[in-house]
Amino acid sequence: MVKELSRIARGVRASTTMAIDSLYKQMKAEGQDVIGFAAGEPDFNTPDHIKEAAYQAIRDNFTRYTPASGMVELKQAACDRMKADCGVDYTPAQVVIASGAKHMVYLALRALVNPGDEVILPTPAWVSYYELIRIVGGIPVMLPASEEEDFKITPEKLEQAITTQTKAIILNNPSNPTGMVYDAGQLQALADVCVRHDLYIIADEIYYGLLYDGKTFTSIASLGEEVKRRTILVNGVSKSYAMTGWRIGYAMAEPEIAKLMADYVSHSTGSPCSISQRAAMAGLTASQEEVHTMREAFQARRDYMVERMNRIPGVSCIRPEGAFYVMMNIQKLIGRTLGGITIRDDNDFATAFLKQGLVAVVPGEGFGAPGFVRWSYATSMENIKEGLDRLDRFLAN
Numbered sequence: 001m002v003k004e005l006s007r008i009a010r011g012v013r014a015s016t017t018m019a020i021d022s023l024y025k026q027m028k029a030e031g032q033d034v035i036g037f038a039a040g041e042p043d044f045n046t047p048d049h050i051k052e053a054a055y056q057a058i059r060d061n062f063t064r065y066t067p068a069s070g071m072v073e074l075k076q077a078a079c080d081r082m083k084a085d086c087g088v089d090y091t092p093a094q095v096v097i098a099s100g101a102k103h104m105v106y107l108a109l110r111a112l113v114n115p116g117d118e119v120i121l122p123t124p125a126w127v128s129y130y131e132l133i134r135i136v137g138g139i140p141v142m143l144p145a146s147e148e149e150d151f152k153i154t155p156e157k158l159e160q161a162i163t164t165q166t167k168a169i170i171l172n173n174p175s176n177p178t179g180m181v182y183d184a185g186q187l188q189a190l191a192d193v194c195v196r197h198d199l200y201i202i203a204d205e206i207y208y209g210l211l212y213d214g215k216t217f218t219s220i221a222s223l224g225e226e227v228k229r230r231t232i233l234v235n236g237v238s239k240s241y242a243m244t245g246w247r248i249g250y251a252m253a254e255p256e257i258a259k260l261m262a263d264y265v266s267h268s269t270g271s272p273c274s275i276s277q278r279a280a281m282a283g284l285t286a287s288q289e290e291v292h293t294m295r296e297a298f299q300a301r302r303d304y305m306v307e308r309m310n311r312i313p314g315v316s317c318i319r320p321e322g323a324f325y326v327m328m329n330i331q332k333l334i335g336r337t338l339g340g341i342t343i344r345d346d347n348d349f350a351t352a353f354l355k356q357g358l359v360a361v362v363p364g365e366g367f368g369a370p371g372f373v374r375w376s377y378a379t380s381m382e383n384i385k386e387g388l389d390r391l392d393r394f395l396a397n
């Protein structure tokens with residue numbers, strides 16, 4: 001007899017996207033000509049000046065622990081970048097650096113949530129939020145927004161979801177998986193509700209550098225002191241600088257919240273990788289030219305994907321304004337038989353499309369978006385063209 005394992009740990013659901021992902025990897029390993037559109041990371045290489053800073057850190061023997069919540073110089077660099085790009089003022093004492101934005105969301109929830117507190121989660125939402133809320137003992141309260149609503153919640157909807165138990169909301173802008181962006185007016189309306197009901201806002205703005213059509217980004221923390229002091233701003237270098245593997249994220253908040261997060265990190269992971277911190281500093285402080293170049297490439301890919309998808313009978317999508325994802329509506333395909341599989345839902349579609357069409361996309365169900373699949377356009381234009389050709393052929397069957 002062995003003792004029972006942690007109920008909290010056993011309650012964590014494996015990512016629903018895993019099934020398709022493992023099938024994709026297996027098919028690839030078998031040498032099949034599959035194309036993946038499931039990745040949530042830029043296909044670009046980390047820019048050379050960032051890599052050079054990491055080589056230099058190693059040559060300098062900068063290989064020891066740093067302060068647990070990150071180097072002060074990097075905190076300052078993050079503050080300067082946020083000031084320049086988003087017009088928000090923070091000091092290093094308000095910053096925590098840790099191993100990726102995902103870790104920052106976890107630390108933010110740790111700092112805010114007591115068991116039984118409700119955390120509002122607008123959906124479609126990134127798969128990890130729901131589990132992270134549960135891991136810290138919170139209760140996720142899903143707040144769905146439909147495609148007709150551009151996948152964005154309204155202040156009225158938010159107001160209705162608030163109870164006496166509500167502690168916080170997670171607001172991801174621009175959104176993974178929808179690519180939608182709340183503009184300044186929409187954000188202000190949501191911020192007003194949060195302030196009126198004294199809710200904390202975990203603002204995951206990791207895609208803030210990827211907005212298209214010349215649109216400018218508004219950080220929710222820039223909308224006044226009342227909202228700023230309730231906000232934990234989450235950001236990082238993964239997406240804007242093509243640095244997903246380096247594992248550096250940062251959060252900014254009121255000093256007492258930042259301290260709680262820093263204390264927690266000091267006893268769990270300890271300081272983030274010293275070399276990655278030096279590399280992240282180079283990303284944040286040097287010219288942002290390569291960020292712009294990557295953004296232009298993403299925009300051209302988005303334009304192609306959206307235009308092409310909407311010309312293929314049976315599927316459609318709305319035009320995302322940021323990040324690098326498109327949500328394809330497959331509701332008209334429900335009930336059809338494709339590649340020998342009867343399509344009952346988005347999981348069936350994704351399985352059939354991978355097995356018979358040789359293209360991997362992510363079923364929407366895991367994001368709280370049944371009837372949709374997510375395509376990432378963080379892949380080459382050549383792959384995008386081929387993937388859509390395959391979709392065309394697959395649906396013509």
Ligand SMILES: Cc1ncc(COP(=O)(O)O)c(C=O)c1O
Binds near residue numbers: 040237238
């Ligand atoms: C909305 C969102 N937040 C956070 C992350 C994780 O970022 P990081 O690599 O910095 O942990 C992702 C990655 O897919 C994401 O989509």
